[in-house]
C-alpha cells in the first residue's frame with residue numbers, strides 16, 4: 001500500500017474521527033481541519049496533525065499548500081436538518097461556500113481526489129420507490145439537502161472543467177460509537193443514552209418514519225475504497241428501511257428497558273421513508289455492509305455503556 005497524506009475535514013466529529021483512526025491504522029499520514037463546533041478533541045488520535053480552524057477560514061489554503069494532501073475527505077459540515085431550516089444562510093455558508101473553498105483549493109494545489117460526505121437521506125426528498133438509487137431524481141425538501149446537492153454540483157463541474165477526481169458518498173443514517181447523544185442527529189445514540197440513564201426517549205412524529213441505518217465502520221470502508229476507486233455519486237446504505245419505532249423496540253430489547261417513548265411533533269424538512277440502493281458502490285468498488293442492524297446496535301450500546309461508566313472519554 002502506498003502511504004498517502006489525507007486531509008480529513010471534520011476529523012474530530014463522529015464519522016470523521018473513525019475515518020482518521022482507520023487511516024492511521026493503515027499507515028497513512030493524516031491532517032485534520034476542524035473548528036470543534038460539534039466535534040471533540042478527545043475523539044482525535046494524537047498521531048493526526050490538527051488545525052483548529054473553520055473550513056471557511058482563508059487560512060485553509062495555506063494549510064493545503066503546506067501539507068500537500070493527496071486526498072481531501074470532506075466531512076466538516078453544518079449537519080442538522082432542522083438547523084438548516086432555522087438558519088439556511090449559515091447552512092449554505094458552511095456546506096456550500098466552505099465546500100466550494102476546499103474544492104477550489106484542491107484544484108489549485110493539485111489534490112488527487114476529493115471525497116465528499118453527502119447525504120442520501122436528505123438529497124432525494126420523498127422517494128418514488130425504495131430502495132432509491134442514484135438514478136432517482138434529486139429534489140431535496142430541506143436547505144441541508146439542497147446545500148449537499150449544490151456541493152455535489154460544484155464537484156461535477158470541477159470534474160468536467162478541470163478533471164478533479166471526486167467521489168460523493170451519499171450516506172444513509174449513520175450510527176455507531178462516538179455519535180453525539182446530545183444533539184438531534186443520531187436517534188440511535190439519543191435513544192440508547194436516554195434508556196441507559198433511565199429517561200424516556202422522545203420520538204418526533206409518529207415513529208413510523210423509516211430510515212436506512214448504516215453502521216459507521218461500513219461507511220469508513222466506503223471512504224477507504226473511494227481513495228483508489230470510483231468517480232461520481234454513490235449511495236451508502238443497507239437497502240433496508242427501518243422505522244424509528246423499530247429502533248426504539250430493538251434498543252429496548254438490548255437494554256431491557258421497560259418504558260414507552262413520549263412523542264413530539266414531526267421535524268420540518270425530514271422525509272417520511274427512505275432506504276438506499278447501494279448496488280453501484282457494490283459493483284464498482286466491491287463494497288458490502290458488514291454489520292447487521294442487530295450487531296451494530298449491540299456494539300453501539302456496549303460502547304455507550306462503558307463510556308457512561310466512570311469515564312467521560314468516549315473512544
Ligand SMILES: NC(=O)c1ccc[n+]([C@@H]2O[C@H](COP(=O)([O-])OP(=O)(O)OC[C@H]3O[C@@H](n4cnc5c(N)ncnc54)[C@H](O)[C@@H]3O)[C@@H](O)[C@H]2O)c1
Pocket residue numbers: 009010011012013014015016033034035036037038039040053054055056074075076077078079094098117118119120121170171172173174175180185
Ligand atoms: N451522521 C449521519 O447520519 C450523516 C448522514 C449523511 C451525511 N452525513 C455527513 O457526514 C459528515 C460528518 O457528519 P457527523 O455525523 O460525523 O457529524 P459531526 O457533527 O459529528 O461532525 C462534523 C464535524 O465537522 C466539524 N465542523 C463543523 N463545521 C465546521 C467548519 N465550518 N469548519 C471546520 N469544521 C467544522 C465539527 O466540529 C465536527 O467535528 C457531515 O458532512 C454530514 O453532513 C452524516
